[in-house]
Amino acid sequence: xxxxxxxxxxxxxxxxxxxxxxxxxxxVAGSRGMTGAAALCSxxxxxxxAGLVYLATPASQQPILAVKLTxxxxxxxxxxxxxxxxxxxxxxxxxxxxxxxxxxIGPGISRNAQTVGLVNSLLPHIHCPVIxxxxxxxxxxxxxxxxxxxxxxxxxxxxxxxxxxxxLKTSPTRIEANRIDSAIEASKRFNAIIALxx
Numbered sequence: 001x002x003x004x005x006x007x008x009x010x011x012x013x014x015x016x017x018x019x020x021x022x023x024x025x026x027x028v029a030g031s032r033g034m035t036g037a038a039a040l041c042s043x044x045x046x047x048x049x050a051g052l053v054y055l056a057t058p059a060s061q062q063p064i065l066a067v068k069l070t071x072x073x074x075x076x077x078x079x080x081x082x083x084x085x086x087x088x089x090x091x092x093x094x095x096x097x098x099x100x101x102x103x104x105i106g107p108g109i110s111r112n113a114q115t116v117g118l119v120n121s122l123l124p125h126i127h128c129p130v131i132x133x134x135x136x137x138x139x140x141x142x143x144x145x146x147x148x149x150x151x152x153x154x155x156x157x158x159x160x161x162x163x164x165x166x167x168l169k170t171s172p173t174r175i176e177a178n179r180i181d182s183a184i185e186a187s188k189r190f191n192a193i194i195a196l197x198x
Contacts, residue, residue: 010049022051026100027072028093028122028136029107030057031115032083035064037108037134042072045104054100056093058083084112087121094125102129106136116142129154134163140190141166155192164196 013022025045030038038057042065045053053072057065060083062076075096078088097103103126109115119139123130130153132140137159159167161175167186168175175182176198183196 019051022049023101024052024054024099025050026093026096026103027053027055027107028057028085028103028105029055029109030061030065031085031108031110031112032058032061034108034110035061035068038065039068041104041107041133042069046071054096056085056089056096058085080112080114082110082112084110084115085118087114087118090118090121093118093122097126097128100128102131104131104133106133106139109135109139111135111138115139124152126153129156131156131158133158137163138166155190156195157186157190157192158195158197159186160197 027038027042027045029041035057038055038061042053042055055065055069055072055074056077057074058079059076060079062074065072066074075092077092078086080086105119105122109119115135116139119136120143123140132155137157141163157167161172161179164175164182164186165172168182168189175196179196179198183194186192186196187194
């Protein structure tokens with residue numbers, strides 16, 4: 001008979017606590033047609049135990065996400081003509097990171113040039129640990145190591161092989177042929193924890 005080890009569950013919560021005791025997550029996500037990415041990321045943060053989740057998203061997408069997400073606090077931020085986050089959102093996002101325990105940046109934000117610039121301008125101002133996924137990874141792949149060298153906080157990058165190929169300026173085929181070495185190389189280059197998906 002095969003014995004399967006169980007993964008320890010999340011710690012039990014004391015009865016005299018409230019949501020403010022269990023961490024605050026800022027999610028920077030979504031764009032026109034990509035509300036699902038923002039919703040999934042926000043819900044995942046809640047299901048993993050976060051007490052409060054804040055979602056910064058383009059103004060036109062905020063009403064959609066406010067309906068989809070019962071527990072997430074949504075913020076409508078300045079947007080481009082394409083319905084993506086605008087560079088004018090920078091100060092508001094920096095303010096939202098204050099008092100936040102962790103930030104997640106990238107799901108569904110698009111490759112709009114202004115949004116890419118916003119991500120690269122934002123990262124040096126974040127002091128809490130930050131997870132960069134999806135289009136957030138595509139944004140930093142355009143700037144190379146320059147923006148990462150200015151990063152003050154711990155980072156986790158979560159690329160699939162295509163995103164990893166863009167980060168390392170190589171091909172997905174090479175990444176797939178050398179997954180461990182690629183993850184180590186990226187970890188050293190970006191001074192980050194790498195979760196290479198696949």
